[in-house]
Amino acid sequence: MFDFRAISKSHIDGQMFIDGAWLPNDQREVIAVENPATEEILGTIVEGTSQDALAAVAAAHRAQPRWAARPAIERAALITKLADAVIAQSEALARLVTLEQGKPLTQARGEIGAVVTFLKYAAGNARRIEGDIITSDNANEEIHIRRHPYGVVVGLTSWNYPAALAARKMGPALIAGNTFVLLAHEITPFSGLALAQLASEVGFPAGVLNVVTGRGRVVGQTMVESPLTGLVTMTGSTRAGREIYRAGADAIKVLRLELGGKAPFIVMQDADIDAAVKAAVTARFTNSGQICTCNERMYLHRDIADEFLAKFTASTMALTIGDPLTDVDMGPKVSGLEVTKVAEIVARGVADGAEILLEGGPLTTGNYAKGHWYAPTVIEVKNNTSPLMHEEVFGPVATALRVDSLDEAFAHANDTQLGLSAYLFTNSLKDIARAPYALKCGEIYMNRTNGEAIQGFHTGWGQSGLGGEDGKYGFDGYLRKQTTYLNWG
Template identity: 90%
Template sequence: MFDLNAIGKDHIDGEMFIDGVWVSNDARSVIAVENPATEEIIGTIADGSADDALAAMEAAHRAQPRWAARPAIERAALVTKLADAVIAHSETLARLVTLEQGKPLAQARGEIGAVVTFLKYAAGNARRIEGDIITSDNPNEEIHIRRHPYGVVVGLTSWNYPAALAARKLGPALVTGNTFVLLAHEITPFCGLALAQLAQEAGFPAGVFNVVTGRGRVVGQAMVESPLAGLVTMTGSTRAGREIYRAGADAIKVLRLELGGKAPFIVMQDADIDAAVKAAVTARFTNSGQICTCNERMYLHSGIADEFLAKFTASAKALTIGDPMTDVDMGPKVSGFEVEKVAEIVARGVAHGAEVLLEGGVLTEGKYAKGHWYAPTVVEVKNNVSPLIREEVFGPVATALRVDDLDEAFAYANDTDFGLSAYLFTNSLKDIARAPYALKCGEIYLNRTNGEAIQGFHTGWGQSGLGGEDGKYGFDGYLRKQTTYLNWG
């Protein structure tokens, strides 16, 4: 089984969890899991196969009818029990997040708090699975619309919030009567396996929650293409989303894809500059900029741009970077590949004419000789076609462009394939009222930093995805509708 007591002390052995049984790594190839702060190997996971994926899908399929037959309140009771187990092990789980993902421990504690919130909110919706009775055009007839589970839900999650993203999908999927198969991302797999251990201890029936490890293009593809997959829910890059879209096309799979973002952060001349700077720093550099709703491109009114950039750059420069188990603002990037990707896009941006206002960049000396470190960087570009404006950076690089008015800012903000989040700082009620109609995205933050509410709805437009999570709309997305025409003659 997965051993929570081994976290931070011993080599972690990541066995898969299929049909209520821990599947040994014996005679299997393995994938090494790295601590991004030290480059030390903290454990290994099974490099799962398509057969492993299908075994998990079949286990979930067998378990689903019995699980769905239970009253929703009973399903919710087990999900609540899992949430309570997470609370009991919260500090251990937070350290696990930091160990495998690299975010500072304080932020990891916040992620584990989100796990509890996601699970308990889903459990609280057990008595809100509702249908409709509609008047018919025919005599002696009613139209009933019921909600049913999809069956087996496939969960594919990104590495930036490995515990929270799994719980965000797991809770509503199970409460609505689906069973769940999670592919734990190979970079950060242990959080998903830890949830499986706690679910097993909480008494979940075999097959209701399964966790498979391995590579997305092998295990994930097999899960998506399986005829047993009723719903596929994925959080990750737009590139990966396109691949899943293609993989599910032939069978016309039901997909919910939360993909990349390129959030504009607009600051107008009448804004509270200090509040805007504070929010912009948080929205850019939390989790080393590895958040889909991050402040990716700042559009600053020319009347306040100098003041804003001076304060923003000073705040970014003051951020502390180091051992994420200590009290620092930023830890490492998740991998060497991610560092190289950010450095490459900055180099292309500079070649395109970007001016570097704060040259952070790759850190490789002294205490940063091991690990994957990238310091806060601030650049100003001259036009809206810079690679730093067009492409998702997903790292601690802030890009600014001056604008003359809000109309120009809105036009630049919408000139993108992405449509996840946007920010606007202004004290004009007229401009605040205009923003939801002018900005083409699924989520808008007005005079505040990022961070979704559990009762809201987190959704993307365009190439930022399909469907969404959270709130009553996210919960309802794990149910399909059935119409019955009841005629009593």
């Protein structure tokens, strides 16, 4: 049996959870899972095979008709029990997230709080599965539009919020009457397995929730291609999203893809500069900049750029970085590969003429000799062609460009194939009103930092994805429509 509660005491044996049972890891290839702050091995997971993936989808397929036949309110009762179990184990789960992902414990507690919110909000949708009756053109006839589950939903999640992203998808999928198969990311797999353990303990029927481990190019692709999979919901990079798109093309698979972002952070001359600085620091450096809605590129009106950058740099210098189990602002990056990726983008930006205002970069000595550390960095670029303004950094590097007008900022902001989020700080009601028409993205934060509301709709435009999550629109995406022409003669 998998037991996340023992993480501080022993090596974690990450078994897969399929059809209500934990599969033993005997004589199986395994993947080591490390603590990014120390590089110590937390435990291992099975390197799943295509056969494991097919077994999980088949189990979910067998369980789905019985699960869908239950009244939605009964499904909601189990989801609520799972949320309550998460509350009861919230500190252990938060510690687990910190140890496998690296975010500070205070932020991990916030992530576990989001798990509860996602699950309880989903449970509240039990009485909101609605249809329509439409007047027909024919006598003695009505047109009925009903909503039905897709069947088996496969969830592929990123490593930056391993617990919250799993709950964000499984909650609405299960309430809608689908069964769920989660591929727990190989870098941060234990959070998903912990949710499976708690679901088993509160009485989820076998096959309703399954969690497999392994690599996306094997396990994930097999599940996407399976004819038993009805819908695929994925959060990850745009590169990975393209691969899923290709894998699902032959079967014309229904896809919901939340992909990369390159959010512009626009500050105009009439903005509250102190509020903008505070929001920009939070939106850039939370979770070491590993958030798809992060402040990735700042466009600052020339009249306030010097003041903003001075205050922003000072606030950034005040951030603390260290052991994420202590009271710090930033922990490590999730892996050495991620540190290298960020450093390479910065190097190319500097070679292109960017000026470093606050030199951070990789930390490798003293208290940082072990782990994957990258200190906050602030850079100013001279033009919008810099790679720092076009490639998703996904790390603690803030980049700024001076602009002469809001129209110039809008033009630069839209000069990308990604369209997830954007920020605008201004006190001009006219500019606030026209921003949603000018910015080509799915989500805009005006005069505030990032963080979606559960009742909103988190969606991307362009190569930032398809579909979306949260609120009534996100829930509707886990249901397909059927039209019946009811004629009584």
